[in-house]
Amino acid sequence: MSTFVSDEPDLDVCAEEYMRARAAAGPSEVERLREDFVRAAMPLAGRLASRYCGRGEPAEDLEQVARIGLVKTVDRYDADRGSFTAFAVVTIRGELRRHFRDHTWSVHVPRRLQDLGLEVKRAADTLTTRFARPPTQAEIADYLDVDEADVLAARTSMAGYSSESLNRRISDADDTEVGDLLGALDPEMAAVEDRTTLENLLLRLPRRDRRMLALRFWGNLSQAEIAEQFGISQMQVSRLLSRALTWLRTAMLSDTVPPWPGEADDPGVRVLVTAAPGRVRTARVYGEVDRDNAGELRTRLLSALCAGRPSRLEVDLGGVPLLDAAGLRVLMAVRETATARGVPLRFTGVSPHLTRLIRATGLGALLG
Structure with missing residues (x-):
């Protein structure tokens, strides 16, 4: 097979001679014939590998991949399929492209997007020549008959082909690395500890105060709007918000959590009942x-109403600065029970603000 040793052999002719010689050779001779044939076709592998140089991969690696493809071609070649050269070109190119797909991408990208990315690039070059301007994403999608979202995904995936080391120096004369130029101080990081402390302190507040703060600073409600929701005056809301904010500010700046002022100033609802059996009974509320203590008020007032059947029950609300919707429901329940038991009922000492609320609930006739 002298054809094998020529500088530029006709590989199709070499393939025919190789297949005839292989059919008549013994096992040991077949291996020698195969090596001679592969050696004769090596220049083809080198030429195909050279076409992929300059894409970030060493030339030696590309030539090694191309030679592997050549060996696969020789082992898989069947004379009935046609030209050996054509079969070798397709196989070797496939090996080279597979190498780039599997080993040269900085991040894993699905093969579909890799292939579409190449089509998008070719389409962009073609349309740029046709329109004398860069094509839009919609024009590329229409040209390739794909969705715009696929074009965007393919273009985005192409950015993952190669990456740059963060440890690369920006110049030979400067030791500064690329990573030193990225990022900046996050001003929010300094507030993380304060946010955590504030969250824990908020959990120590009574539920009503927490809700007021949420409506004011997260719900962006005015003090008047909050007052309407709680059934109290705007001045009361201002006082309660100021108390909560002052305590939070003090607690944030202290090493130990100070006591909540409400524990001393507002020990809860108190009801002082005075009267002898069978006479006018007075229940003074402080x-x-x-809604947190309305149940307690209900129990105390109903007890004062039902114990010993008084001639009249007077509920003195002069010591009540705040009465929300739950408290109003308690007064209505006391009115219903008093009516059922035939005991006259009066609300006395009521502030002007509470007077408006009580009248709005239909209890105005009981004000005295």
Whole structure:
């Protein structure tokens, strides 16, 4: 097979001679014939590998991949399939492209997007020549008959082909690395500890105060709007918000958490009942009434109403600076029970603000 040793052999002719010689050779001779044939076709592998140089991969690696493809071609070649050269070109190119797809991408990108990325690049070059301007994403999608979202995904994936080391120096004369130029101080990092402390302090506040703060600073409600929701005056809301904010500010700046001022100033609702059996009974109420302690007020007033059947029950609300919707429901329940038992009922000492609320609930006739 002298054809094998020529500088530029006709590989199709070499393939025919190789297949004839292989059919008549013994096992040991077949291996020698195969090596001679592969050696004769090596220049083809080198030429194909050279076409992929300059794409970030060493030339030696590309030539090694191309030679592997050549060996696969020789082992898989069947004379009935046609030209050996054509079969070798397709196989070797496939090996080279697979190498780039599997080993040269900085991040893993699905093969579909890799292939589409190449089509998008070719389409962009073609349309740029046709329109004398860069094509839009919609024009590329229409040209390739794909969705715009696929074009965007392919273009984005192409950015993952190669990456740059963060440890690369920006110049030979400067030791500064690329990573030193990226990022900046995050001003929010300094607030992380303060946010955590504030969250823990908020959990120590009574539920009503927490809700007021949430409505004011997260719900962006005015003090008047908050007052309407709680059924209290705007001045009361201002006082409660100021108390909560002052305590939070003090607690944030202290090493130990100070006591909540409400524990001393507002020990809860208190009801002082005075009267002899069978006479006018007075129930003096002290403290702010909300849904947290409305149940306690209900129990105390109903007890004063039902014990010993008084001639009249007077509920003195002069010591109540705040009465929310839950407290109003308590007064309505006391009115219903008093009516059922035939005991006259009066609300006395009521502030002008509470007077408006009580009248709004239909209890105005009981004000005295």
